[in-house]
Amino acid sequence: MAKTPWPEGTKCVGKFQFKSSSGHHLPFNEGEMLTIIKATRDPQWYIAQNDAGRQGAVPTNCIQKFVKGESKLNLMPWFHGKITRLQAESLLSPPEDGLFLVRESTNYPGDYTLCLCTDGMVEHYHIRYRNGKHYKTNGDGLCTGLVKPKLEQKTVAVQDEFLSGGWVKNRGDLQLQRTIGQGKFGEVMLAYYQGNEVAVKSFKHCTTAQAFIAEGSVMMKLRHKHLVQLFGVIPEEDGTFYIITEYMRNGTLVDYLRSRGRTVLTNDALSDFSLHVCEAMVYLESNNFVHRDLAARNILLSEDLVAKVGDFSLTKKVSSLQDTNKLPVKWTSPEVLRGKKFSTKSDVWSFGVLLWEIFSFGRMPYPKINLKDVRILLEQGYRMPTPDGCPTEVYDVMKSCWQLDPDFRPTFESLKQSLLQIIH
Template sequence: MSWAAGTQCVAKGDHRKAKPGELVYHKGDILTVVDTSTRKGYFKARHNTTGEEGLVNSTNVREREALRVDPGLSLMPWFHGNISGPEAVSKLQPPEDGLFLVRESVRHPGDYVLCVSVSGQVVHYRVIYQDNKLTIDNAEHFYNLIDMIEFYSENKGSIATTLLKPKQKHGAKSAELELSKSGWLLDITKLTLGENIGEGEFGAVYKGDYMGQRVAVKTIKCDVTAQAFLQETTVMTKLQHKNLVRLLGVILHKGLHIVTELMTKGNLVNFLRTRGRSVVNSVQLLRFALDVCEGMEYLESKKLVHRDLAARNVLVSDDSVAKVSDFGLTKDLKVSDSVKLPIKWTAPEALKKEKFSTKSDVWSYGVLLWEIFSYGRQPYPKMSLQEVKERVEGGYRMEAPEDCPAGVYSLMRICWEQEPRKRPTFHKLREKLEQEMQEMSKHSR
């Protein structure tokens, strides 16, 4: 078994009686390989939750698999969409107490119906949507259907029986089951939420602690959005790179919580704005540019397009490493709504024809380089969005930021070639930045 350092694996059984130097773990624990050159058949690993390190017998673990991206994967496998009452009744046969499904209300568009089998009958409860909350009895209110089903699975409340068994929609697979089988489902009871560190478009982000590890938690309350984010998360399980923000796992509780490593120094724009030239020298700026480029080169090698690359979506770790975040989700959520496209960062062909590709990411990377070397200034200063669109289309390009090395500015310019095929790959950009770095460290000696 050849495991690389950084590989995450899942324990197949308990190992409680550890010999000196060995790691204690339980079945299902997630371990990260630290060093494979220790002794034959063993490797050194760190326990993802206790943080302890020790030797592990390689036959006792399996690699933590990436989730298959599967359109059938659902946070709400019991949701059947728009079906009639009689159809719901026929789906809940043979009768079984606590067997249930949720459908859209035909009579009251915008509302839902919870259908539950009890004593041989199917009872239909209208779920009313009011003031952004859902309720059956005006006593209990819920943010979303996931939240409601979770509640009535544990409490009978004012319905005839607790919900015991979801009737899955044909073709739907329970996300909870799949996440748990592949080792990506985390335990809500082990999470402590701390302060709110940001409001995203889709939900809040909190600092937190997961079994001794500092984490960031993105909470998504709206069930439709949560479902779309589930796809982002499946993409994230496949990606491991030092310049991409690392996914630790997912918690399903009143919606979806995406748990990632905590990047203590916040996003790159604020990092640069609050420190400025006196604190951050140009070698450090180049280092950030290279970090982002390496993360993007990795995404390029996986044929993944980011679509929203900008310094606000790059986070800085404790030890000042820049990592790309918010990749994966951008495919499904942004494009239908081209109003929301970040115009100053988006390549002309993507604005006009919604043609997104690695080459449009390269364009955005050019703008991100400009943000880095201007210490976090807003691109196209003093220009309106309409002006930016028209003038860039007509061939206008930004001037170099003050004191920007000529070599770096020429890289920005080739990222902004009007024709996508003339723009370099991230691989090529990385080589050029490394040369630039060597030049710069010669002169700064």
């Protein structure tokens, strides 16, 4: 059956980069938006126009029809994060008028630098985030307009994964209800998606784009009964991005522990929470993922009190290097605090601290000890004492997680077996 031609004005997006030396063709980049002007006699080609007003023939096998919410997977892919001036100039080489990227400002932390090619060189502009589309339509003092973004390749690859995996959902199926929490990147809301209760994380800020997208990317690779499950993502035209996950009615484990306390929760219940988390970590361990932020605040409880590991914003493959900025010191292993790489064994250390949180009913670890003193004390051999009422066998498990040499710490599989013996 012949394909029905797209009518004039149809919006489409580049599936792949298209280059051509022919003057009547319209080159475009992957993710670039185009508007169909008319069909041609050849069903394999359309005449289209880009945002700069240039027209030409485009091949149908390199474009796809724009569906609201899908094309904006190029969520600020021109933002390259914390790179230097020289690195930016290298990425923009050879310079092409209008080629641009945005990076974090090295001189003004919290602000951004627009790096824009003109006349064979790269100009650097100090900017503040307001509206990501402003300079695309208004020169407003720039040496030239923003014609062609230099795409951040890792982000583009992740966006392709969302699309090909069927994770992009329709905004019309999502009904936001009310704010139920605050995440690292933005608020967390209760919502309904196709009639089901869900939790929705949202953000609208370019500095967190890569980290936020990366969290969704990790979640779509992982599926386990004790991991918070991803349902989908929704990118909006205005730059808003939503991650849709299962709704955990009883909130975070740390809040639940603090609000119930020892008068309500038994050691059996605490052991169940511990085992649930450990089983999730066995799964991550077996798939070579390191969570990097294991703590009671990042464990969520379902309506029937099933504990599930959440917040995958820092989760990485084992081979990834760690970022030493803004580490949760009281949960972080000594070797990571010394500047070494995260590993499964650093997650084991954090799990020991999490066990201490659980059996102390949500107390802050290292009570009455200044944050700056924690690392020094750990290197000197200090370990937190057993929480009141904590079974000796459980405290022994904690201490095994806190071996200074990570090679001497147990695996999560062996921790699981230890907990099963304690419970049964």
